Amino acid sequence: MNSLERVLAAVHFAQVDRLPLFLQISGFAATSAGIALPEYLTKSEVLVSAQLAAAKRFQNDLLVAALDCCVEAEALGTEITFVPEAYPHIKFPLIDNWRQIEDLSIPDPYSAGRLPVLLEACQMLLERDAGEHFVVGQTLGPTTLAAQIFGIENLMYLLIDEPEGFSRLLNFTAQVTQTLAEVLANLGVHGVMINEPSASPNIFPPEVFRVFIQPLLQEVFVTLRRSYSGVNWLQITGNATPILPLIDGLELDLVTLDSPVELGRALEVFPRKTLCGNLNPLLFLKGRKERLAESLPGTLKQGRKLGYILGSGCEIPLDSDPRNLEYLIELLRCRHHEL
Template sequence: MNSLERVLAAKRFAQVDRLPLFLQTSGFAATSAGIALPDYLTKSEVLVSAQLAAAQRFQNDVLFSALDYCVEAEALGTEITFALEAYPHIKSPLIDNWRRVEDLSIPDPYSAGRMPVLLEACQMLLDQDAGEHFVVGQALGPTTLATQIFGIENLMYLLIDEPEGFTRLLAFTAQVTQTFARALGAVGVHGVMINEPSASPNIFPPEVFRAFIQPLLQEIFTNLRRSYSKANWLQITGNATPILPLIAGLELDLVTLDSPVDLSRASQVLSRKTVCGNLNPLLFLKGRRDQLAEGLAGDLKQGRELGYILGTGCEIPLDSDPRNLEYLIQLLRCKSS
């Protein structure tokens, strides 16, 4: 099996020759190779080269085409600031009143901001990799995008003071998410990931997810399925345990689980979804090797035999030690031999 076949088999709950591996090496693919982060985040050819090299070095089965959390906000007109050794950040929220969302237009993925950079990178990965790896493109989820253009504290107060405004704002950002996700699917990537960290129960209570966020995600994935027949993927970081039954009802194929989630319990709730997780990415940053070995052993013990991809619950930090990732590969080789 090659990597693409391995991940697709896991998606179908079929037998695999070895456990599929998805280490979320986004910007880390650049920093670990000595590439300037701004170049990685603005030049599709740099992203492609770094991702292909990282997949080879760390035996990743997934090529992760993602930039940063500012892409959609920037495309909407938000001013961002780039840094040499960190991801860009937003100078200030784009809107200070939810009603101003009515003045915004859905950005064109083929011309707005750096959206075309990501689309081009996806196409180049598909062409240059020639079917060896599973290529996934990422779009930011509606809740997370709302925090980017309005501010997370403002969004929390809006939910309390004006629930209608909260609903209207997220309805708009959901359209942005859906439009970009559809464009990623049109390129032909093997998977479209909706990355929605701000929907975590660590930020909003499960009742908010049930009432406001889950219906939007349902609509996004249902509509995406109509035009895109490959793999739909959801990633919500933090302890998503309280909302797992709601995630189970979504029309999607794969779910990333972060390290606070009990993998065994989640696998039972998400019995019809392929699960990916839930190595703590901080182990690669500051964890001792015995901690990394312990984390891997725990995941292998809790993980399913079928329908499971070993991976990190979120992105690997930019300043992680590449030797820790290489050590993980050594451990996996020992386990499979």
């Protein structure tokens, strides 16, 4: 099996030759290779070359077509600031009143901001990798994008003061999510990830997820399913345990589990959805080698033979130690999970 075959088998609960490995390597592909991060985030050629090199070096089954959490907000008109050794950040929210969404338009993925860079990177990864690895295209979920253009604190107050405004703002950002997700799917990526960290119960109570967020995510995934045969993937970081049953009701194939979620409990909740997790990405930082060795056996013991991918609960930090990722490969080999 090559990486793509292995992952697709896991997603469909079929036998695999070894446990698939999803290390979510985005900007770390650049920093680990000595490439300036702004170059990686603005030039598709640099991103693709770095992704292919990282997949080979760390024997990863995953290629990530993603830029940063500002790209959709930037496409809407938000001003961002690039810094040399970190992801760009938003200077100030795009809007300070939810009603201003009436003055905004859904950005064209083929021309707005750096979205064309993302789309070109997807196409190049698919062409150059030629079906060897699982290529995922990533877009922000509606809650996270709303937090980007309005500010997370403002979004929290809006929920309390004007629930209708909260709902209408998320409905708008969900349209942005839907538009980009459909374009990524049409390009032929093997999976589309909705990255929705701001929907975490660590930020909003589970009832908010049930009433406001889950229906929007369901609409995105159901719409995708009508014309897309690839993998629908949802990632919500933090301790998502309280909302796991709600996530199970979504029309999706793959769910990321972050390290605070008990893997055994999640396996009970998701009998027919493939799970990816739940290695703590912080274990790859310098000085965490011993803790990585201690945590891996417990994670593998809780996993299952079918419908499971060993992976990081979210993105590998930019300042991770590459030797720790290489050490993980050695540990897996020693446990007869040959890579």
